[in-house]
Amino acid sequence: MTDTVLLDVEGGIATVTLNRPEAMNALNRSLRRRLYEVMVEVDGREDVRAVVLTGAGERAFTAGLDLKELGREEGALGSANATDPADNPVRAIEVCSKPVIGAINGVAITGGFEVALACDVLVASSNARFADTHARVGIVPGWGLSQKLSRMIGISRAKELAFTGNFLPADKALEWGLVNHVVEPGELMPLARRLAAAMAEIDPAFLAAYKRLIDDGYAQSFAEGMALEAERSGAANSAVSPEEVEARRAAVQARGRGQG
Template structure:
């Protein structure tokens, strides 16, 4: 139910329950958490791509059929442990995560998409927050993250209607980075992942954490956080390192 393929510093993690729209069953959530822990420890992996099998769904979120037969299952919507909460599993990963959104990302699946660092969407991708229609409230971050991504008025339109958001509109609203034809989705994600994989892992992890931590603060505090962490990091950089890196940047620029 979960596929992991690794090559050239990039791990492709595929939710593989296409017959169930890649719904996040208890077993799949546990497998995803285990996979991200293993990839975190793997020094060869520098970037992860998360996608869904098939062309119908990225993931439909929690497996409602499973929850319907488990009296205690709804607690998964508010789980704080990574083994039960896929958002925590992704957010605990220090390396960049690219979400390759191949189909619908619904409710909890929308929350899983929002946990990624970058989103590339197929033209078949659609997003919907149906929490209110199902009669539950989000517990994996959607009510707060979505408004910060697309603005509070657009977020309320989606969450209080349950309507679908198509890929092109999602891009125009700033929810996804770009939209590509279905056959170009994985090539585009792999190309971006390859670019990210050339960044030293310590630098990538430090910078990702600085962006994420600052984003949750008022602007003045975020600027102070940047100053503190930047000063600490840059104190260990020598002129020789700067010159070596400068030459590498120039060489890369000549080939692009």
């Protein structure tokens, strides 16, 4: 039987690949549960500092829930909307405290769009396209799309995508701030790995805490987020010695000169 989610670890970077290319990497129950297992594994591995999530092939990152499975299995949709991370792929990705880069190699449709938004950073192939077809399928989003997308690209643009079901091409996704970079297909994984490698240079415990601070603050009001930052920064920074700051400052300056 083909493994529905592949895992490769090299140089501190875990590459996680949704692997049902014949079904456009649709999220059937088996794939969702395997994704959870893999994300738990990479979160616990000391040799993994950053994660790249992508789809097999060039057609699809993931086309979302497997509609064929939904049509023949009683209760399949309810299971997919559960908060259990073994059934909900967004929750499965959120299990990982390490940075997750979504390398969007093809279409990310409906539930697949939601999976993409669960990643910390998105980079896209020029083949990538995004679509929210919940309204056309008659299913209410349950993995965060109705709330996350408007916060990322603005409420009017999010409503346009939700109410039309139209596809958003990669170049427009870049213009709207949904993705950070768009490159040709052959450059997608090298770019994602370069970003992951830069993140892997950071102390993993610090990076996990910083990711948690950003995510926790983003879920609150601006004032609450500012108070949260003040609280956590005060506790953390008081434990840092001046000598440590000076050594790191020199390293940062040297890295900046190297980047031109």
